[in-house]
Amino acid sequence: MQNRRIRERRSLVYHLKVVERDNGGIIGYLGNLTARGLLLFSEKQAPRLNRPAPMEMLLPAPIDGHDRVAFEAAGVWSAPNKVPGLYSTGFRICHITRTDSRLIGKTLNRFGSRI
Numbered sequence: 001m002q003n004r005r006i007r008e009r010r011s012l013v014y015h016l017k018v019v020e021r022d023n024g025g026i027i028g029y030l031g032n033l034t035a036r037g038l039l040l041f042s043e044k045q046a047p048r049l050n051r052p053a054p055m056e057m058l059l060p061a062p063i064d065g066h067d068r069v070a071f072e073a074a075g076v077w078s079a080p081n082k083v084p085g086l087y088s089t090g091f092r093i094c095h096i097t098r099t100d101s102r103l104i105g106k107t108l109n110r111f112g113s114r115i
Contacts, residue, residue, distance in 0.1 A: 014060045014111060021054035021070060035104055037092045041081060046089040049075040069103045071096040
């Protein structure tokens, strides 16, 4: 698969939980993050690719008074992980507010490491 990333991926020192915004159901745990997308590890394969879904990334500590980052993201690809029983899914962030976009930047600066 051709790498079409414009921005460098960053992993975080925490595998942050990403949940469905509507009901809090766990979608997966963050593998890496950019301002435009994310990689999630989960026990279930992403059922709907290419359809934006409302999500929230739960922060390990508040940043500017916020404990979560809200956005809509669509699955781009999904495949079995190297770890049996897990799946890896790449998501593209489709919609995010300026505030939440800034929170992603601050999250990367505070908790991120280069891949």
